[in-house]
Amino acid sequence: MNKNRPFFHYLTIGAVLLYLLVPLLGTLIYSFSTQWHKTILPEGLTFHWYGELFSDSLFLKAMGRSLILSVGATILSLLIMVPAIFSIVVYAPRLEKFIQALIVLTYAMPGVIIAVGLIRAYSNSGMPMVVVTVGAYFVGILPYMYQGTRNSLRNIQAVSLMEAAEILGASRFTAFLKVILPNIMPGVLVSSLLSFSILFGEFVLVNLLIGGSFETVQVYLYKKLNVSGHIASAIVICYFILISILSSIIVKVTRSRKETL
Amino acid sequence: MSYVTIENISKAFKGQTVLHDLNLSFKQGEFVTLLGPSGCGKSTLLRILAGLTSPEQGVIKIDGCDVTNVKAKDRQIGMVFQSYALFPNMTVSENIAFGLKMQKIPSETIKQKVARMVALVGLAGKENAYPRELSGGQQQRVALARSIVTEPKVLLLDEPLSALDAQIRKNLQKQLRTIQQELNITTVLVTHDQEEAMAVSDRIYILNEGRIAQSGTPHEIYTKPGSEFVARFIGNYNVLEGSELSIATSEREFSNRLYAIRPEAFSAQYMEDSYTFSGRVNKVMMLGNITRYEFSSNGIVVTAEHLHQSDEDVQEGARKTLYLHKKDVIPLS
Numbered sequence: 001m002n003k004n005r006p007f008f009h010y011l012t013i014g015a016v017l018l019y020l021l022v023p024l025l026g027t028l029i030y031s032f033s034t035q036w037h038k039t040i041l042p043e044g045l046t047f048h049w050y051g052e053l054f055s056d057s058l059f060l061k062a063m064g065r066s067l068i069l070s071v072g073a074t075i076l077s078l079l080i081m082v083p084a085i086f087s088i089v090v091y092a093p094r095l096e097k098f099i100q101a102l103i104v105l106t107y108a109m110p111g112v113i114i115a116v117g118l119i120r121a122y123s124n125s126g127m128p129m130v131v132v133t134v135g136a137y138f139v140g141i142l143p144y145m146y147q148g149t150r151n152s153l154r155n156i157q158a159v160s161l162m163e164a165a166e167i168l169g170a171s172r173f174t175a176f177l178k179v180i181l182p183n184i185m186p187g188v189l190v191s192s193l194l195s196f197s198i199l200f201g202e203f204v205l206v207n208l209l210i211g212g213s214f215e216t217v218q219v220y221l222y223k224k225l226n227v228s229g230h231i232a233s234a235i236v237i238c239y240f241i242l243i244s245i246l247s248s249i250i251v252k253v254t255r256s257r258k259e260t261l
Numbered sequence: 262m263s264y265v266t267i268e269n270i271s272k273a274f275k276g277q278t279v280l281h282d283l284n285l286s287f288k289q290g291e292f293v294t295l296l297g298p299s300g301c302g303k304s305t306l307l308r309i310l311a312g313l314t315s316p317e318q319g320v321i322k323i324d325g326c327d328v329t330n331v332k333a334k335d336r337q338i339g340m341v342f343q344s345y346a347l348f349p350n351m352t353v354s355e356n357i358a359f360g361l362k363m364q365k366i367p368s369e370t371i372k373q374k375v376a377r378m379v380a381l382v383g384l385a386g387k388e389n390a391y392p393r394e395l396s397g398g399q400q401q402r403v404a405l406a407r408s409i410v411t412e413p414k415v416l417l418l419d420e421p422l423s424a425l426d427a428q429i430r431k432n433l434q435k436q437l438r439t440i441q442q443e444l445n446i447t448t449v450l451v452t453h454d455q456e457e458a459m460a461v462s463d464r465i466y467i468l469n470e471g472r473i474a475q476s477g478t479p480h481e482i483y484t485k486p487g488s489e490f491v492a493r494f495i496g497n498y499n500v501l502e503g504s505e506l507s508i509a510t511s512e513r514e515f516s517n518r519l520y521a522i523r524p525e526a527f528s529a530q531y532m533e534d535s536y537t538f539s540g541r542v543n544k545v546m547m548l549g550n551i552t553r554y555e556f557s558s559n560g561i562v563v564t565a566e567h568l569h570q571s572d573e574d575v576q577e578g579a580r581k582t583l584y585l586h587k588k589d590v591i592p593l594s
Binding site: 156157160161163164165166167168169170171174178179182183 | 338
């Protein structure tokens with residue numbers, strides 16, 4: 001019985017991996033194939049679609065816009081949310097329940113409903129919809145930033161560290177800057193990367209709120225789906241490589257963080 | 262003349278009073294211990310002294326100045342936390358230097374002071390180590406060095422040794438007392454460990470339910486417990502009712518409700534002016550250099566202790582006569 005177990009485990013893991021990798025492998029091969037319609041394997045391999053993709057200024061611009069939106073919202077969140085979460089966790093823990101309620105709300109609202117609500121609220125306000133989107137993103141990544149920052153603060157026993165620093169003559173601002181921030185940085189970095197990855201792949205809000213006027217990678221991909229499956233596959237592969245790089249950074253930072261604790 | 266005075270301090274959490282109108286005073290250079298069971302309010306009092314918690318009423322004075330409304334960072338106080346609270350991103354040297362940097366002291370002076378502190382607490386060679394690379398005892402010594410390098414007016418110690426094992430704790434107690442005397446720094450220790458309090462203090466305040474149960478030198482506290490609570494908390498005192506003592510000694514002169522008797526006050530040798538307890542040894546416990554045993558005299562059980570000596574071997578079930586000097590029967594209020 002015991003001898004059969006490893007085989008069963010390998011079989012299960014193999015089946016799961018196959019289920020996950022086959023579509024990706026298919027997409028990868030399709031992005032390199034000249035034609036793949038009537039045969040089991042592609043008729044030929046080519047870099048043509050990637051060449052075409054990277055020579056399209058619209059794609060590069062869309063990449064840039066996606067980066068601006070995601071990085072902008074993440075940085076804004078870092079600047080506002082981290083000090084706010086720090087203040088609440090350390091000085092007013094009883095307010096944490098309100099933050100938690102906000103987090104539940106962000107999960108409870110489907111993207112389409114948020115988008116329609118935002119359009120109704122802001123379309124005639126004169127505020128550029130790009131700004132509204134960044135604002136919506138800011139709220140959307142609240143759960144990730146909150147969890148990461150709060151857990152880091154608890155891990156380092158931030159309350160005791162602040163008290164120790166204050167007794168040694170540091171102002172609250174100095175104590176936060178010199179003692180708390182360097183120690184929660186790995187956790188905050190992981191949350192930021194996670195938030196960035198999620199925002200970079202976001203489609204519903206950006207398509208409904210700004211769509212064609214501010215084309216991001218996801219909107220570009222959506223349009224290309226109707227033009228060429230090969231190019232769409234190439235976009236998906238590029239996107240996947242970028243997210244893989246980010247994920248490996250997250251794993252590396254998390255590991256080094258565990259080693260230091 | 263008092264160096265630190267705590268006048269009429271009260272504190273309540275969620276309507277529950279944890280400190281009742283406390284008055285304490287410490288002399289300069291004195292090592293004072295706030296001793297009491299968990300929840301007696303000793304840590305809250307320490308935090309109020311540090312400026313980390315505000316009292317509902319009362320005044321705190323340090324070196325003649327009213328510091329009740331002064332922020333923690335401006336009180337010139339050093340504090341060692343139970344959890345050490347060392348800065349994980351800084352080395353031993355950087356941790357110790359932090360307070361000096363906040364005071365904007367020239368870097369050359371900081372280097373000298375840090376080196377002196379590192380040597381004082383016996384951490385030479387560990388200057389560039391991070392807290393995670395140190396043992397619990399070493400971390401606690403860094404915390405101590407960090408808190409005294411700024412030459413604070415008062416050093417506060419919040420159960421600093423409770424997380425350490427017995428041997429290291431005893432070594433650090435000695436080291437703590439030596440450093441305190443060397444620097445002549447007014448020190449307030451919070452602990453629930455009565456042995457620790459006895460070992461290091463000039464004076465002990467025993468707290469119970471937010472009130473001072475008794476204060477005095479370790480000798481006074483140990484030899485003259487003022488109440489049942491102190492007698493039970495401070496050691497292995499026998500606390501007996503007057504009627505029980507009458508039965509045990511067959512004498513009728515115990516009019517007080519309760520009496521306390523130190524277990525080591527019993528002697529197997531006859532003494533003048535003493536009470537006699539005749540009975541049987543029930544249970545014997547070997548505690549290294551001490552033999553502790555339960556002794557039943559006319560059905561009343563008391564605990565007695567003797568220094569462990571082979572010629573005074575105590576056997577379970579053996580009949581024995583013990584003598585207790587009359588002055589060692591302490592009436593409790």
